[in-house]
Amino acid sequence: MSMDSGDQHCDTSNGYVHLHNPHLKTMASDFLYHFNLGTATHDLPAMFGDVKFVVVGGSPTRMGKFARFIHQELGLPDSEEPRDLADTDRYGMFKAGPVLSVSHGMGMPSMSIMLNELLKLLYHARCSNVVMFRMGTSGGLGLEPGTVVISKAAVDACFRPRYTQIVLGKETSRPSELDQSLVDELLHVAGQEDGVTAVTGNTMCANGFYEEQGRLDGAFCDYTEDDKLQYLQRARDAGVRNIEMESLCFAALCKNAGVKAGVVCVTLVDRLRGDQVTTPHDTLKEWELRPQKLLARFIRSRLGIK
Numbered sequence: 001m002s003m004d005s006g007d008q009h010c011d012t013s014n015g016y017v018h019l020h021n022p023h024l025k026t027m028a029s030d031f032l033y034h035f036n037l038g039t040a041t042h043d044l045p046a047m048f049g050d051v052k053f054v055v056v057g058g059s060p061t062r063m064g065k066f067a068r069f070i071h072q073e074l075g076l077p078d079s080e081e082p083r084d085l086a087d088t089d090r091y092g093m094f095k096a097g098p099v100l101s102v103s104h105g106m107g108m109p110s111m112s113i114m115l116n117e118l119l120k121l122l123y124h125a126r127c128s129n130v131v132m133f134r135m136g137t138s139g140g141l142g143l144e145p146g147t148v149v150i151s152k153a154a155v156d157a158c159f160r161p162r163y164t165q166i167v168l169g170k171e172t173s174r175p176s177e178l179d180q181s182l183v184d185e186l187l188h189v190a191g192q193e194d195g196v197t198a199v200t201g202n203t204m205c206a207n208g209f210y211e212e213q214g215r216l217d218g219a220f221c222d223y224t225e226d227d228k229l230q231y232l233q234r235a236r237d238a239g240v241r242n243i244e245m246e247s248l249c250f251a252a253l254c255k256n257a258g259v260k261a262g263v264v265c266v267t268l269v270d271r272l273r274g275d276q277v278t279t280p281h282d283t284l285k286e287w288e289l290r291p292q293k294l295l296a297r298f299i300r301s302r303l304g305i306k
Ligand SMILES: O=P(O)(O)O[C@H]1O[C@H](CO)[C@@H](O)[C@H]1O
Pocket: 057, 058, 059, 105, 106, 107, 135, 136, 137, 138, 209, 244, 245, 246, 265
C-alpha cells in the first residue's frame, strides 16, 4: 500500500510514475473502481511491481490475444498463461511477465477513465522506468492501407498538439507530443519487420468516427465531398498521416505523469480515397497484427531476447 508515498514519487528523474494530485496523499486507500482493484484489497506491488511495458488498445479480446502472443514470444512458462486481472466487464487487463496489456474502449472519455486508474495502479505498485504504448487501428491519409504509422505527436482535430478538457467549467489543455527517442527506436525496429511499411507522422485524434473524421457515410453530414477533401488535405499538410480516437488523451496523460509513451497504429483505409472500411475480414486481422508484431519485437529487443 503506497498512499503515503514519499518524495521519490514526485521526482520524475527517478523513473517512477509522477502523479500531480496532492489529494491522493490524504486518502487512506484507493479503489480503482473500473478495474475492481484497490490498495486496501490487493497487494498491487506484488501483483504489478515488475511491469516495465504497458500496451493499451481498444478491445479486451484483442488485448487478451496480444498478452498470450507476448507470453509465447518471451518464452514464459505455461503456468503463467495470462488471465484477465480486471474483475469488471469495463476493461480487460492481462499480464505476461513484465508486459501489461490493457483495453481502453473507444474514444477519449473511455481512454481517460482507464488511464487515470492505470497510472494510479502503476504508481501504487511502485513500478519504475515503464514505457507505455497505444497500439491499434486508424484511417490513413495518402498511405497504402496496411501501412503502420509511428506517431511523432498526437494532435487534435485542429492539428494542435494539445489535449483539452473542461475542468470546473474551464478549458484546460495539456501538451501531447510523444517521446522522439522512442519514435526513432520504433522506426528502427520496424525496419527489421519483413513486408511491412512503417512511416512516422502526426496522428490526428478525433472525438468521433464519422463527422469528426470528415466522413460522408455517417447518419448525418452537412458538408460536401469537396469540403471533406480540403479538410483532410489541410490535415496532411499539417503533417497528419493517420486518424484515430484516443492518442491525444493517451499522449498527454502519459507525458504529464513523466512516462515515456509511443503510439503505433495500422491504417485500414486511405481517407483521401474513401470512407468505408471494406477490406476483407481476414486481411484486416492480418493488418491488426502488424503493430502487435512490431511491439513484440521492440520488447524482445529491449529485454535482449533474440
Ligand atoms: O485502435 P483501435 O482500438 O482499433 O481504435 C480505433 O478504432 C476505433 C474506431 O473503429 C477507435 O477507437 C479508433 O481509435
